[in-house]
Amino acid sequence: MTRYKDILFRTAVTLSALCVIGIIVFIFGYVFFMGFQSINIDFLTDRPRGMPLGREGGIFPAIMGTVYLGALSGFMAGGIALATALFLVFYCRNTLLNKIISTSIYFISGIPSILFGVIGHMVLIRALGIPRSLIAASITIAVMIMPFITIRIIKIFREDISDLFSSSLCLGLPKWYIIRALILPKYLVNIAASITLGIAFGVGAAAPVIHTGAVLFADVPRSITRPFMALSNHLHILVSEGISLENAYGTALVLMVLLLAANILCRVWEHFREGEEGRFGKGSR
Numbered sequence: 001m002t003r004y005k006d007i008l009f010r011t012a013v014t015l016s017a018l019c020v021i022g023i024i025v026f027i028f029g030y031v032f033f034m035g036f037q038s039i040n041i042d043f044l045t046d047r048p049r050g051m052p053l054g055r056e057g058g059i060f061p062a063i064m065g066t067v068y069l070g071a072l073s074g075f076m077a078g079g080i081a082l083a084t085a086l087f088l089v090f091y092c093r094n095t096l097l098n099k100i101i102s103t104s105i106y107f108i109s110g111i112p113s114i115l116f117g118v119i120g121h122m123v124l125i126r127a128l129g130i131p132r133s134l135i136a137a138s139i140t141i142a143v144m145i146m147p148f149i150t151i152r153i154i155k156i157f158r159e160d161i162s163d164l165f166s167s168s169l170c171l172g173l174p175k176w177y178i179i180r181a182l183i184l185p186k187y188l189v190n191i192a193a194s195i196t197l198g199i200a201f202g203v204g205a206a207a208p209v210i211h212t213g214a215v216l217f218a219d220v221p222r223s224i225t226r227p228f229m230a231l232s233n234h235l236h237i238l239v240s241e242g243i244s245l246e247n248a249y250g251t252a253l254v255l256m257v258l259l260l261a262a263n264i265l266c267r268v269w270e271h272f273r274e275g276e277e278g279r280f281g282k283g284s285r
Contacts, residue, residue, distance in 0.1 A: 034253075043057075061217075069230055073202050084150050113205040124136045132215070141202040206232040
């Protein structure tokens with residue numbers, strides 16, 4: 001009887017995994033098939049044209065706006081998330097305070113993106129007087145992805161760091177030196193991958209940038225205080241207004257490729273770093 005239960009369980013797990021893989025392959029394959037025919041040099045390097053705007057031309061300002069948005073929001077959120085994770089894992093010895101902060105981070109990570117857009121608009125634009133701009137959208141995205149990045153970095157630090165940290169403390173090394181010289185270099189790639197995943201999550205959300213800085217048309221951002229174009233907002237406009245489904249699929253494909261390339265780059269970097277550490281370990285032995 002146990003054998004049949006084991007077979008049934010493995011079959012159910014295998015079918016579930018195949019179902020998930022099939023859905024992912026279908027989505028990527030469908031977007032690639034529908035969007036590839038719109039991809040050309042002009043589409044990637046030109047500005048939106050036509051009437052209504054976006055029916056012709058390209059998406060170059062939206063690509064650059066998305067890159068700037070991801071870089072600024074990742075820089076702000078990554079720094080805050082890293083500092084928060086270091087405090088909770090290595091410095092916060094008050095259990096109640098630790099639980100309160102951790103619970104708050106988990107709670108914020110579950111807030112829908114539309115609420116971040118509305119709150120960002122009310123606080124940054126209405127209350128503080130910041131114009132609809134790249135910096136306003138970046139701050140909003142940074143607040144949205146900060147809990148996501150923090151949770152992943154905390155998990156990285158707590159997985160297998162206790163022995164290394166405890167051994168270093170027993171040798172009499174200062175805590176700040178252990179973190180700076182041992183912990184951060186060892187997990188730098190993992191931290192960078194977490195920030196990259198957070199950026200991918202943030203730039204794919206249309207609601208926050210719609211309310212804080214993204215517009216139908218703008219040139220490549222020359223200042224962080226000016227409005228900008230974003231791929232997520234441009235895709236939303238093309239689909240919701242029925243301007244051009246062909247360009248919408250092309251925009252979606254470019255967005256997917258950018259996010260996929262960022263993740264692959266982090267994975268390759270991580271694999272290369274592990275290989276270097278393995279060779280160093282063998283040489284030392």
